[in-house]
Amino acid sequence: MRIAYARVSTDKQELYRQLDALERVGYDKLIQEKFTGTQKKRTGLDSLFNTVRLGDTVIIESISRLGRKTLDILSTVEELKEQGVEVISLKENLDTSTPTGQAMFQMMAVIAQLERDLTVQRVNEGLASAKARGVKLGRPTMDKQKVTDALRLYDSGQYSVKDIIRITGISQGSLYRKLKKRENNNNVRLSK
Structure with missing residues (x-):
């Protein structure tokens, strides 16, 4: 079966151009949606996977109709290929059932991997540069006295968590992490 998929990002946009191109090549079923391509979880895309x-x-007017992020597009095409489904993109003249189309897809995957690696490299370089300038990275350390006070107030049973947070200035998450850590330490001591 030939399944056409068309997508635009907003309700204000129209699908006419895509639908015209898909009509020219023909299809057995059409799935269309108006939803942003930045989200991988989409009703129309889910419907496509449930149908194939x-x-x-799967026929698309342009590879970008599958998503905005290169990695999402590649993973979508790869998932379809794993299910034994070929993909044809009209604009890019990409057909994964042909050797040339498969090679093009693999080149796109290499470029996406390069993009990922360069991003990681830039982040690591930025962190190293900041560290060399003396910038403290990670979560700021909590004031030990505030933590001690918060645990003491909690143990008294006279204050709500909301009150403890307001009084001591530590976050609810920090309080619960410290309580959990203390509980785990006590359990370890009891088991020895």
């Missing part, structure tokens, strides 16, 4: 079967072909 081994041997089907």
